[in-house]
Amino acid sequence: MPFSKLPSNVIEYIALYLDPKDIVAFGLCSRSQYESILVNENFWKRLVDGKRVNGKHNVDSLGSKSIQDFGDLFRLYDIFVKSTGLELSNDLSKKFEKEPGNWREYYIAKTESINEADNDILLDQGNKEYKDARKSLTTLQDDMNYSVLVHVASKMLWILDILPGHAGCYYILGFILFIMNQLEDALDILDMGRLVDSSFEPFDGKRWIEWVGLSLDANRHVELEKEILSIMQDDKQDINDLPLLVNENLSPELLRVLFEIFDRFDEDRDECLNPQELDLFVFSTNGQHPPTSFIENMGQRFGANDQGWLTKKGFLAFYLEQTLDDPSETKKDIRAHGYDCTKLQKLTATA
Structure with a gap:
């Protein structure tokens, strides 16, 4: 064709x-x-999947060229400033407060600017600024210094302007929102960082490898997301929140969500996830394509058909074990697929 x-x-x-x-x-x-x-301006501009799901990115589908390559710095700036109320420099507001009038021209100019830069020098400088920012933030939870927050946040945005793939900057900005108790927006920014570089340590989805017995660094980073979700769970728990488990079994509400997610990826409707379907599911969940050994071990450990493909029953067995061990991981997974992790309902899609 x-x-x-x-x-x-x-x-x-x-x-x-x-x-x-x-x-x-x-x-x-x-x-x-x-x-x-x-x-087609939408090709150059459109957010991933062409829409926001309750203000959040959905990583399942087609994205824009600018945002895929450079991240959505305009949305990042908007979220951060509105959430924190911090006044960043005028130079930053001029650069990011208003989206480009022509996204194609923006993309081409941005690409040329990055290609002409000395990436090695910029990367060394960016990594140094990132390490300095981490040091600056270590004491802020006890003694909030807003001038330090403004300085660090500005540095991170400037780094992203010239090194758009530096996921650590998203992590720092998310951490600032975390210590300012802007938890939902912190998760949003961490999601954006994962889209830019899913291999960055806090975003790398190592839990998937851990489940199937592959090598794992015992000193792996404890994800900020997990702590945020735990706090949100404690703060927002009410009588209307739906449980993930009932008597150490998956609750009916969670089962319904998992059935819907499974069916979305079971394209041939054979009640199994073949290697391509399972790969797409994992990528849509945590932004990484799993190794072949992961595909094989998932079926072997949790349940497979004669071809070694993960069955629906095995899919549920995985989530039962994960939820019993750490409910916050399951909450993150279903959130990544567009579900409210406390109401166990599909989030409303808005343009």
Whole structure:
């Protein structure tokens, strides 16, 4: 099938993995490619999946080229400033307060700027600033110093402007929101950091490897997300919150959610997740494609069909074991798939 006959969403998906010059050449190959890419502002701008789910990113689907490569710095700035009330520098507000009028021009200019920079020097400088920021924040929970917060936050945003893949900056900004008790927004920013670099230690999804007995660093980082979710659970618990477990079994409400998630990825409706389906599920949950050994071990440990594919029963067995051991992990997983982790309901999608 020629490219010109492909659906526009497939054309956009292919273009996401191309460099700017190749995108232009690809977009000029046919009228459909030209309309799907070169004159399509949504391709350059649109948030991941084309929408926000209750204000949060959904990592399941197609994203914009600018945000995929550079992160959504405009939304990051907006969340941080509105949530904290901190007044950052005028230079930052001029740069990030208003979105570009032309996202294609923004993307091309941004790419050229980054390509012309000395990345090694910038990376060394960025890592130094990140380490200094971590040191500065260690005492802030006991003695809140807003001038330090402004200084650190400004540094992190400037680093992201020139090193958009530095996930540590998102982590620092999320931590600032955490110590200011802006927990939902802190989770939002951590989600954004995971989209930029899922291999960054607090975002790397090592729990998935741990479950199937693969090698794991015993001194792995304790995720900030886990602490935030635990605090939110303690603070927001009320009589209307639905339990994850009933008598050490998955609650009916959680079972319903897990059935819906499983069915979403069981594309061939055979009651199993084949290697491709399981890979997509894990990637959609924590932003990483698992190794082949993980795919095999999941089925072996929790239940597989004759072909070694994880069954629906095995999928539920995994979540029962995980929820018994650490409910916050299950909450994070279902949240990643667009569910309210206390009401166990699908979050409303808004444009």
